[in-house]
Amino acid sequence: MSGGGKKVTIRDVARRAGVSPTSVSLVLSGKAASLPEATRERVRRAAQELDYRADLLARSLVTRRTNIIGIVVPDLTNPFFAEAVRHIQPALAERGYDVILCNSEERAENDLRYIRLLAGRSVDGLLLAPSAEAFTEPYSRTLRKLLGELGIPYLFFDRYFEDEPWVAVDNEGSSLLAARYLMEQGHEKIGVITGPLSLNSSRNRLAGVRRAYAERGLCLRSEWVYEGKYDIATGSAGCAELLGRGVSAVFAFSDMQAYGVYAGARRAGRRISADLSVMGFDDSVFSSVLEVPLTTMRQPVRQIAEEACRVLLARVESGETLRPQNFAAQLVLGKSVAALPHEREREKSSQ
Amino acid sequence: MSGGGKKVTIRDVARRAGVSPTSVSLVLSGKAASLPEATRERVRRAAQELDYRADLLARSLVTRRTNIIGIVVPDLTNPFFAEAVRHIQPALAERGYDVILCNSEERAENDLRYIRLLAGRSVDGLLLAPSAEAFTEPYSRTLRKLLGELGIPYLFFDRYFEDEPWVAVDNEGSSLLAARYLMEQGHEKIGVITGPLSLNSSRNRLAGVRRAYAERGLCLRSEWVYEGKYDIATGSAGCAELLGRGVSAVFAFSDMQAYGVYAGARRAGRRISADLSVMGFDDSVFSSVLEVPLTTMRQPVRQIAEEACRVLLARVESGETLRPQNFAAQLVLGKSVAALPHEREREKSSQ
DNA sequence: ATGACTTAGTAAAACGTTTTACTTCCCCTT
DNA sequence: AAGGGGAAGTAAAACGTTTTACTAAGTCAT
Numbered sequence: 001m002s003g004g005g006k007k008v009t010i011r012d013v014a015r016r017a018g019v020s021p022t023s024v025s026l027v028l029s030g031k032a033a034s035l036p037e038a039t040r041e042r043v044r045r046a047a048q049e050l051d052y053r054a055d056l057l058a059r060s061l062v063t064r065r066t067n068i069i070g071i072v073v074p075d076l077t078n079p080f081f082a083e084a085v086r087h088i089q090p091a092l093a094e095r096g097y098d099v100i101l102c103n104s105e106e107r108a109e110n111d112l113r114y115i116r117l118l119a120g121r122s123v124d125g126l127l128l129a130p131s132a133e134a135f136t137e138p139y140s141r142t143l144r145k146l147l148g149e150l151g152i153p154y155l156f157f158d159r160y161f162e163d164e165p166w167v168a169v170d171n172e173g174s175s176l177l178a179a180r181y182l183m184e185q186g187h188e189k190i191g192v193i194t195g196p197l198s199l200n201s202s203r204n205r206l207a208g209v210r211r212a213y214a215e216r217g218l219c220l221r222s223e224w225v226y227e228g229k230y231d232i233a234t235g236s237a238g239c240a241e242l243l244g245r246g247v248s249a250v251f252a253f254s255d256m257q258a259y260g261v262y263a264g265a266r267r268a269g270r271r272i273s274a275d276l277s278v279m280g281f282d283d284s285v286f287s288s289v290l291e292v293p294l295t296t297m298r299q300p301v302r303q304i305a306e307e308a309c310r311v312l313l314a315r316v317e318s319g320e321t322l323r324p325q326n327f328a329a330q331l332v333l334g335k336s337v338a339a340l341p342h343e344r345e346r347e348k349s350s351q
Numbered sequence: 352m353s354g355g356g357k358k359v360t361i362r363d364v365a366r367r368a369g370v371s372p373t374s375v376s377l378v379l380s381g382k383a384a385s386l387p388e389a390t391r392e393r394v395r396r397a398a399q400e401l402d403y404r405a406d407l408l409a410r411s412l413v414t415r416r417t418n419i420i421g422i423v424v425p426d427l428t429n430p431f432f433a434e435a436v437r438h439i440q441p442a443l444a445e446r447g448y449d450v451i452l453c454n455s456e457e458r459a460e461n462d463l464r465y466i467r468l469l470a471g472r473s474v475d476g477l478l479l480a481p482s483a484e485a486f487t488e489p490y491s492r493t494l495r496k497l498l499g500e501l502g503i504p505y506l507f508f509d510r511y512f513e514d515e516p517w518v519a520v521d522n523e524g525s526s527l528l529a530a531r532y533l534m535e536q537g538h539e540k541i542g543v544i545t546g547p548l549s550l551n552s553s554r555n556r557l558a559g560v561r562r563a564y565a566e567r568g569l570c571l572r573s574e575w576v577y578e579g580k581y582d583i584a585t586g587s588a589g590c591a592e593l594l595g596r597g598v599s600a601v602f603a604f605s606d607m608q609a610y611g612v613y614a615g616a617r618r619a620g621r622r623i624s625a626d627l628s629v630m631g632f633d634d635s636v637f638s639s640v641l642e643v644p645l646t647t648m649r650q651p652v653r654q655i656a657e658e659a660c661r662v663l664l665a666r667v668e669s670g671e672t673l674r675p676q677n678f679a680a681q682l683v684l685g686k687s688v689a690a691l692p693h694e695r696e697r698e699k700s701s702q
Numbered sequence: 703a704t705g706a707c708t709t710a711g712t713a714a715a716a717c718g719t720t721t722t723a724c725t726t727c728c729c730c731t732t
Numbered sequence: 733a734a735g736g737g738g739a740a741g742t743a744a745a746a747c748g749t750t751t752t753a754c755t756a757a758g759t760c761a762t
Contacts (some may be wrong), residue, residue: 361749372750373750408748408749
């Protein structure tokens with residue numbers, strides 16, 4: 001291992017440029033307004049010749065800023081979070097921040113542990129999508145207390161408390177659109193597979209469905225609602241249950257669940273679309289390659305990610321609390337939702 | 352923002368325990384063999400009462416260790432890497448290391464940029480899966496030179512140079528198994544969709560296929576080999592191309608590509624299995640929910656991830672270079688590979 | 703009584719920056 | 733000639749640890 005000899009410090013640069021370390025620091029951080037260009041140039045050249053790179057640890061020790069943002073997500077193998085992180089990281093890198101990533105594996109205990117750990121690393125800010133568990137007592141109380149004590153700017157994304165700063169898709173509005181679309185296709189018995197109802201995202205999406213029902217003067221029967229997790233297994237199990245309750249369509253609150261519904265329907269001998277309509281939420285990359293492409297609500301993940309960075313950094317750098325923009329998901333038509341027969345008849349006769 | 356008043360330093364603890372900061376440091380890091388238990392206890396209590404947490408920045412500045420490992424992956428939305436990171440992170444956390452994650456987006460320029468940036472953060476080690484581009488000139492030269500100069504322990508995973516330390520699945524052996532299986536099912540015209548051939552993983556998998564052909568005294572025709580990327584689009588494009596060349600089966604070097612093959616076959620009016628057999632590589636979570644579940648080679652991602660951590664930390668902590676274990680992928684039977692008619696006949700008649 | 707150990711501790715340097723509070727010199731105004 | 737004010741810098745403190753090299757006091761064998 002070479003290591004390349006001793007480390008080049010600011011002192012070495014100072015010596016070579018014939019100035020004090022102070023001046024080097026000033027010049028290199030662009031605060032040397034008072035120094036003449038000649039000196040600045042000399043310092044810059046010396047730094048370049050020695051390939052000097054400031055030691056970020058030493059800098060952070062004195063400035064109390066690390067330029068690191070901590071991220072906690074519940075499940076990296078969930079395409080939504082993978083994609084979110086994928087967009088967040090370069091958005092932050094561009095502004096000079098690095099990312100320490102933690103995966104809580106949907107366990108509140110890990111959320112707390114990782115947040116403490118990130119605080120111990122003096123991160124400048126936290127981007128949080130806690131586990132579903134973390135929104136239940138006693139975890140939620142502990143979590144909020146902890147965040148209060150730490151004094152580190154934080155922002156929730158995708159999963160949130162209503163009274164804390166957050167960025168997420170417009171859950172209610174988006175699922176209202178989805179449910180309306182299903183109803184326009186003639187479905188009035190729509191099974192719903194939700195995520196954990198401890199999550200606002202799930203509750204709000206459910207509220208959207210209820211609103212769609214209400215608009216038609218109907219009511220969502222509680223036996224058509226299946227609460228689960230945002231995973232494939234939930235989709236299969238939910239499908240099995242809902243099929244027995246006579247629904248003509250299933251609205252899954254994530255594409256992962258929708259994939260499970262596909263599997264469940266197949267197992268029950270039902271064809272997607274022909275026998276059972278399916279609506280997803282997310283528009284994961286796999287949805288379009290399915291034999292029956294999934295009709296789903298596309299989350300603008302990239303925009304959400306970038307907005308989250310923008311809002312968090314505003315808090316970090318100037319303490320302002322921006323009002324985050326709202327993002328609507330967009331209906332992506334696949335082939336998994338069929339118009340119901342009588343509805344089709346009506347369309348025909350109206351031509 | 353509360354912030355909770357002034358920061359508690361080692362001096363505060365020292366004052367309260369009535370000893371010097373030196374002693375506190377010694378006790379808290381367990382190196383105070385010479386101090387009597389009474390004193391140690393006093394120090395520990397004082398630390399606890401004040402809720403003292405050592406400032407990791409200050410510590411790192413003097414110890415020159417950060418307990419951070421930098422990871423660079425080419426694409427987080429690829430389930431293989433998402434899962435790998437998911438396993439790596441807790442494996443490292445368990446041993447006291449945090450992870451700074453970077454996503455190169457398959458661009459060599461970013462590989463280099465991020466490695467420099469991680470070095471600037473004084474990470475203790477690097478876990479690298481560079482972009483395909485990084486294995487071509489001039490990037491590969493630059494990359495290796497850079498790593499040599501930095502003097503930071505590193506380990507390649509999944510993607511590697513033969514003469515550098517790495518951990519990965521046994522590519523050649525695994526694809527040999529896959530190809531043998533296809534041949535046992537009667538396929539002798541197997542189209543292959545590879546990843547970038549700049550990658551050892553792709554080349555070695557291809558070598559495995561060639562060996563399987565050789566075992567039967569046959570030869571893999573070059574027109575049956577389609578080089579692409581490890582993504583869905585490549586799968587579709589490759590499928591279209593290979594179908595025109597009369598293959599009865601396609602071996603895709605990743606499940607993502609296999610999904611593309613499914614889509615491509617559908618577009619061409621061919622049924623998976625009945626008209627075209629498909630073999631994948633990875634066993635991503637979606638493969639089992641497909642209408643025709645994918646037959647694929649399961650990579651032991653978790654084991655690879657944990658082995659990578661073990662080997663890297665050995666280098667970091669004691670400078671030893673362990674010989675990494677070899678991992679074979681395992682055949683997972685779906686329904687995407689059919690036995691060819693004449694083969695089926697033979698089986699029947701032999702009963 | 704001496705020297706050699708051991709025990710219980712500490713003072714101060716070091717890590718590599720940034721930042722604060724100066725100093726020195728020169729020019730300009732009155 | 734005195735004083736003000738900018739220009740061009742710098743010395744030293746500070747950030748919060750760890751580590752090195754010591755001290756002071758007591759114990760024990762000779």
